[in-house]
Amino acid sequence: MSNSGILRSSLAKKYVMALSGLFLCLFLLGHLAGNLQLFNTSAEGQLAFNEYAHFMTTFPLVKLLSYLTYAAVLFHVVDGIALTMQNRKARPTGYVKEKGSANASWSSRNMGILGTIILVFLVSHMQNFWYVMHFGPIGESDGLKDLHTVVMTFFGPENGLAGLAVAGYVLAQFALGFHLIHGFQSGFQSLGLRHSKYSPLIERAGLFFGIGVPTLFASIPVYLFFIQL
Amino acid sequence: MNLTLKVWRQDGPEATGHMDTHALEGVSPDMSFLEMMDMLNDQIIRAGGEPVAFDHDCREGICGMCSMFINGEAHGPGRGVTTCQLHMRSFNDGDTIAIEPWRAQAFPVIKDLTVDRSAFDRVIQAGGYISVNTSGNTIDANAIPVPKEQADDAFSAATCIGCGACVASCKNASAMLFVSAKVSQFALLPQGQPERESRVQRMVEQMDKEGFGNCTNTGACAVECPKGIDLSNIARMNRDFMSAAVKSKK
Numbered sequence: 513m514s515n516s517g518i519l520r521s522s523l524a525k526k527y528v529m530a531l532s533g534l535f536l537c538l539f540l541l542g543h544l545a546g547n548l549q550l551f552n553t554s555a556e557g558q559l560a561f562n563e564y565a566h567f568m569t570t571f572p573l574v575k576l577l578s579y580l581t582y583a584a585v586l587f588h589v590v591d592g593i594a595l596t597m598q599n600r601k602a603r604p605t606g607y608v609k610e611k612g613s614a615n616a617s618w619s620s621r622n623m624g625i626l627g628t629i630i631l632v633f634l635v636s637h638m639q640n641f642w643y644v645m646h647f648g649p650i651g652e653s654d655g656l657k658d659l660h661t662v663v664m665t666f667f668g669p670e671n672g673l674a675g676l677a678v679a680g681y682v683l684a685q686f687a688l689g690f691h692l693i694h695g696f697q698s699g700f701q702s703l704g705l706r707h708s709k710y711s712p713l714i715e716r717a718g719l720f721f722g723i724g725v726p727t728l729f730a731s732i733p734v735y736l737f738f739i740q741l
Numbered sequence: 742m743n744l745t746l747k748v749w750r751q752d753g754p755e756a757t758g759h760m761d762t763h764a765l766e767g768v769s770p771d772m773s774f775l776e777m778m779d780m781l782n783d784q785i786i787r788a789g790g791e792p793v794a795f796d797h798d799c800r801e802g803i804c805g806m807c808s809m810f811i812n813g814e815a816h817g818p819g820r821g822v823t824t825c826q827l828h829m830r831s832f833n834d835g836d837t838i839a840i841e842p843w844r845a846q847a848f849p850v851i852k853d854l855t856v857d858r859s860a861f862d863r864v865i866q867a868g869g870y871i872s873v874n875t876s877g878n879t880i881d882a883n884a885i886p887v888p889k890e891q892a893d894d895a896f897s898a899a900t901c902i903g904c905g906a907c908v909a910s911c912k913n914a915s916a917m918l919f920v921s922a923k924v925s926q927f928a929l930l931p932q933g934q935p936e937r938e939s940r941v942q943r944m945v946e947q948m949d950k951e952g953f954g955n956c957t958n959t960g961a962c963a964v965e966c967p968k969g970i971d972l973s974n975i976a977r978m979n980r981d982f983m984s985a986a987v988k989s990k991k
Contacts, residue, residue: 518986521945522915522955523979595955599913602846602954608749608760609839611813612912615964621912623957698958704980706973 525595530699532588537696539581540725550663550732553739558653558660565659569645589631596624619690620698626691633684640666640677667736674737681733685726692722742768742829745837746781748793754849754857760839770830774817775800775807777829778840794853800825802967805902808909809854810841815906815965823904823967843905845914846952860951861903861919867947868940869923871932885931895929898922900968907962907970913954918962920948921978922970928981938985945982 518524546568549561568574612621619626644650644662651658667674696718700706705714743766751758765781772780775797782792798806807824811817817827832838840854848856873880887895899922907918924941927933933940956975963972 515989517946518942518989520949521982522949522953523945523982524986526956526979527983599915599954599957602914602952603844603912604846605758605844607810607813607841607844608747609813609841612961614814614818615910615961616912616959620957620959694958701958701972701976702956702979704976704978704983706976708973 522595522598525591526702528587528591529595530702532584532591533695534699535584536581536588537692537699537721539584540729544725544728547729547732550660551735553664553736558658559656561660562653562656562658565645566656585634589627592624592627617694619694623691623694626687629684629687630691633680633687636680637684664736664740667733668740678733678737682730685730688729689722689726692725693719696721742770742832742834742836744768744777744832744835747837747839748781748854749841750793750853751842751850753852758850758853760841768829770828772829773800773825774809774811774827774829775825794851794855796855797825802826803902805904808843808856808905810843810909812839815843815909816904816967820964821967821969823902823906826967843909845905845908845954847914847916848905848908856905858903858905860953861905861916863951864916864920864944864947865923868936868943869927871927871936873932882932887930891929895926898925898929898970898974901926901966901970902968904967906965906967908953910961910965911954911956912959912961913957915956915962916948916951916953917956917975917978918966918970918972920944921974924978924981925974928977937981938988941978941981942985942989945978 546564549557549564551557552560568578641659641662645657645659650662653661665671667678671677697711697715700711700714743764746763746765747760748763749758750761763781763785765777765784768777768780775795778793778795785792796806796808798804800807802823802825805823807816809816809824811824811827816822816824818831819827842848842850842854843856843858845856847860848858850856901919901922903919905919908914908916911917924944927940928937958972958975960972963970
């Protein structure tokens with residue numbers, strides 16, 4: 513089988529999905545660690561967060577990592593769309609009566625929809641913070657770009673739509689949670705990493721990851737919104 | 742038992758199908774689902790109609806011929822059974838039962854509930870065999886020691902009857918469970934090793950060519966499989982295909 517044939521195969525598409533997805537899980541952990549600093553809203557917290565944001569946007573190795581992350585998102589999205597389109601084609605006439613809940617979990621049957629919600633969120637999220645951090649307009653504090661104030665203002669009373677923004681962020685984290693609960697363990701299966709002893713552990717880790725990470729992410733805008741009321 | 746049956750009727754591969762409603766009275770709970778279908782056809786023929794075409798053969802759950810998507814599930818609500826092993830006691834008096842063919846691009850409808858599953862045969866032809874010398878020097882398969890656990894796993898994979906319930910149940914109409922069972926039954930045995938890498942590549946290539954969907958790892962296939970083929974076979978195929986791709990000299 514030629515290399516191009518291998519790359520075009522359904523299995524290789526799933527390897528790409530799994531590898532990019534699992535890489536993005538690592539990214540989520542890093543991103544979460546950074547975000548948790550927002551719980552410290554004092555002046556020191558503001559400085560620490562802005563220093564962190566400066567480091568994350570300027571340090572060469574982190575920049576390389578961020579390009580890898582953009583690539584992983586791109587691969588995951590493009591590959592996901594290609595897979596979904598092929599899957600639709602594989603069953604042109606649907607069932608009149610189909611009982612999907614009888615044999616598969618809800619999240620596993622709705623990965624495309626969940627992924628789309630996450631993508632819409634991602635675009636809006638990057639517009640809110642990533643774009644402002646890179647291209648402004650953004651104020652300065654202690655000689656650093658003041659991303660901390662941008663975040664506080666976005667979820668604060670000055671933004672008339674802050675309540676809606678918080679609701680949107682929380683909803684997106686629900687989608688992420690369900691996406692991860694299936695996706696995390698599914699990634700291992702696609703790569704052939706299944707074992708009667710270790711797979712139950714992987715599934716439990718996926719459940720823990722899929723509930724824990726989005727909950728912590730969602731708690732930040734909720735916290736920032738309520739302390740500024 | 743009195744039942745209302747909603748049955749898919751389709752004149753041919755190109756025709757558009759529709760659900761037909763039939764009332765069937767006096768069904769015994771001890772009948773198999775296929776006997777109930779015979780009873781329905783008897784009623785249709787007596788009324789001067791065209792009987793419902795459906796696949797069946799051994800009627801003891803070993804041939805893989807019977808299909809039918811019953812009330813939204815392949816082979817109906819039972820677990821570990823084919824349609825011929827499904828009995829009417831699994832339903833209640835007064836139930837409405839929807840009966841449809843397997844639906845997949847790779848399994849075109851021939852007529853009513855019968856579908857063409859020869860895509861599976863072509864996947865097998867692509868590599869689901871071992872090459873042995875049969876010119877009078879046939880080697881005794883049992884001459885090579887095989888660990889018991891390995892032999893059991895190979896046997897479990899080999900119990901796949903190729904009914905296509907996995908494809909029918911999968912939201913993507915993927916054939917991964919079938920193909921992986923056929924790959925695994927040889928990959929687990931010493932006799933399967935010489936062709937292990939070329940086999941998985943050829944069978945996956947044919948699977949994709951037939952127009953089956955991709956695997957989302959929902960696990961629906963394994964739940965609906967009448968023979969209990971499990972997802973470890975799919976993982977093994979994922980592994981073998983990757984290792985074959987890495988080692989491939991072409």
